[in-house]
Amino acid sequence: MAVESGASAxxxxxxxxxxxxxxxxxxxxEIAATVPPAVSSFLLTCCPDVAGxxxxxxxxxxxxxxxCDRLEKGxxxxxxxxxPGVSIVQVVHVNGLESVEEAxxxxxxxxxxxxxxxxxxxxxxxxxxxxxxxxxxxxxLIRQEVKVPVFLAGGLSSSNVTEALEQVRPFxxxxxxxxxxxxxxxxxxxxxFFRGVxxxxxx
Numbered sequence: 102m103a104v105e106s107g108a109s110a111x112x113x114x115x116x117x118x119x120x121x122x123x124x125x126x127x128x129x130x131e132i133a134a135t136v137p138p139a140v141s142s143f144l145l146t147c148c149p150d151v152a153g154x155x156x157x158x159x160x161x162x163x164x165x166x167x168x169c170d171r172l173e174k175g176x177x178x179x180x181x182x183x184x185p186g187v188s189i190v191q192v193v194h195v196n197g198l199e200s201v202e203e204a205x206x207x208x209x210x211x212x213x214x215x216x217x218x219x220x221x222x223x224x225x226x227x228x229x230x231x232x233x234x235x236x237x238x239x240x241x242l243i244r245q246e247v248k249v250p251v252f253l254a255g256g257l258s259s260s261n262v263t264e265a266l267e268q269v270r271p272f273x274x275x276x277x278x279x280x281x282x283x284x285x286x287x288x289x290x291x292x293x294f295f296r297g298v299x300x301x302x303x304x
Contacts, residue, residue, distance in 0.1 A: 103286065110141035115161075141164055142164050143163065165189075205243075208247040244270065252274065259294045
């Protein structure tokens with residue numbers, strides 16, 4: 102449904118401490134194998150261990166790893182060496198100007214950054230799917246300062262994606278909660294979201 106609507110990437114959510122959209126590794130493997138070649142398959146992982154992420158990718162065969170938490174064992178360079186040809190996207194949760202420093206530190210070692218509205222410091226971590234909008238002025242600053250593509254996430258929907266694109270001018274946008282009804286992708290919301298994307302004036 103997402104691909105037919107125009108998505109250039111699909112996010113496949115593995116085990117998370119909270120948030121919607123989690124599916125089994127068996128289903129991730131099945132979907133990743135059938136995604137068209139021109140569409141990226143993103144594995145959303147909260148595994149903090151490089152070796153664990155490598156094992157996930159070997160099992161699931163996605164072409165992009167989206168790291169939703171901080172790496173605690175190993176680093177981005179080690180992950181890149183272990184998975185040649187696989188793109189690495191680091192999530193930065195925008196909670197203040199300190200997020201700019203986090204983004205600048207990660208950017209040289211990854212293929213892209215995804216700016217979201219979760220929190221890595223809560224007792225129950227929020228690593229995506231919060232439905233909350235963060236301060237886009239900080240996201241814009243990050244986009245201007247880093248030299249890798251920036252994806253914008255966090256509370257996006259058909260009602261605000263046009264403004265978000267025009268204000269931040271990211272490489273792409275990421276949506277979860279804003280196109281779901283009762284936990285499932287909603288074709289009406291999905292179509293409205295893409296209309297909002299196409300209405301953005303970026304020239």
